[in-house]
Amino acid sequence: MPVITVPEAFNEEALYVDLRWSFGYSLYLKCEGFNFAGSIKLKAATEMVDAAERDGLLRPGSIIVESSSGNLGVALSAIAASRGYKFLCVTDSRCNLATRRAIEALGNEVHIVTEPTPEGGFLGARIDHVRMLCDSDERYVWLNQYTNPDNWGAHFHRTGPEIAAAFPNLDVLFVGAGTTGTLMGCARFFRQWQRPVRIVAIDSVGSVTFGGPAGRRMLPGLGTSVRPPILDESYVDDVVLVEEPDAVRACHRLARNGFLFGGSTGTVVSGATGWLSEHDAHHLTAVAVAPDLGERYLDTIYQTNWLRGIYGEDVLSPRPRQSV
Numbered sequence: 001m002p003v004i005t006v007p008e009a010f011n012e013e014a015l016y017v018d019l020r021w022s023f024g025y026s027l028y029l030k031c032e033g034f035n036f037a038g039s040i041k042l043k044a045a046t047e048m049v050d051a052a053e054r055d056g057l058l059r060p061g062s063i064i065v066e067s068s069s070g071n072l073g074v075a076l077s078a079i080a081a082s083r084g085y086k087f088l089c090v091t092d093s094r095c096n097l098a099t100r101r102a103i104e105a106l107g108n109e110v111h112i113v114t115e116p117t118p119e120g121g122f123l124g125a126r127i128d129h130v131r132m133l134c135d136s137d138e139r140y141v142w143l144n145q146y147t148n149p150d151n152w153g154a155h156f157h158r159t160g161p162e163i164a165a166a167f168p169n170l171d172v173l174f175v176g177a178g179t180t181g182t183l184m185g186c187a188r189f190f191r192q193w194q195r196p197v198r199i200v201a202i203d204s205v206g207s208v209t210f211g212g213p214a215g216r217r218m219l220p221g222l223g224t225s226v227r228p229p230i231l232d233e234s235y236v237d238d239v240v241l242v243e244e245p246d247a248v249r250a251c252h253r254l255a256r257n258g259f260l261f262g263g264s265t266g267t268v269v270s271g272a273t274g275w276l277s278e279h280d281a282h283h284l285t286a287v288a289v290a291p292d293l294g295e296r297y298l299d300t301i302y303q304t305n306w307l308r309g310i311y312g313e314d315v316l317s318p319r320p321r322q323s324v
Contacts, residue, residue, distance in 0.1 A: 155185025
């Protein structure tokens with residue numbers, strides 16, 4: 001019986017959903033949302049805060065500040081509350097209301113950027129706001145998930161080994177690309193593993209991460225408007241780009257079978273099943289990382305009026321995928 005005193009002490013790391021019942025391929029979905037932050041970001045948040053404390057950057061009275069589309073903000077809120085820090089999350093207007101309320105319920109503050117910068121989009125505007133805060137008060141400590149090696153280090157030390165232990169005969173791993181921390185950590189781990197594993201990055205159409213043109217993206221989580229500094233494409237074998245309506249359809253397909261997942265997970269599942277279909281990969285053992293659960297998306301991707309307003313009434317009809 002687990003008995004814990006801090007939220008980061010619990011994370012269900014060995015739960016997988018077999019998607020053969022719905023998608024027809026040997027694809028196992030690693031569920032990372034069963035912790036007190038509700039997403040995989042608890043791992044990176046813990047690693048980055050631990051390192052900042054060891055290095056003396058975080059001290060009594062420090063205020064953690066971070067740019068986040070949502071999930072890392074909740075994770076840092078939980079850790080900050082348990083360790084006696086204040087936390088300020090800089091997000092933008094695409095962040096789910098439920099996520100903002102969770103951060104505030106944990107006793108922390110949210111700043112919402114409403115206007116993108118011409119070159120860096122909303123992410124550029126968020127980072128500019130973080131830098132302004134840090135310049136204004138020395139109590140602010142920016143962990144900077146976009147350049148922090150402890151972001152990918154959390155997945156090199158934990159997520160990659162967890163998958164390897166569960167699937168010693170793994171052939172292909174699908175990982176969503178946001179800051180690319182999960183992607184880089186897992187890819188670096190499997191590069192040195194005892195057998196080759198194909199690493200497939202899943203990204204959103206409209207993201208510039210892998211060199212595509214910037215475009216409108218309404219689902220928080222995956223994709224960026226500024227290329228992540230920690231990304232090293234030499235560790236990535238394939239990239240699949242997913243249209244947001246395809247991600248929504250994947251979420252609804254999973255929900256119809258009793259599994260409520262978030263938008264990032266829908267994007268990963270859509271991209272993974274598309275890749276497996278294109279490669280006729282019935283013989284492969286494949287794992288996809290599901291970063292989050294769906295409760296924070298009830299007012300967006302699971303809400304009919306929101307879907308119609310964003311994508312139109314045909315959002316649940318099929319569309320072709322793009323890959324690069």
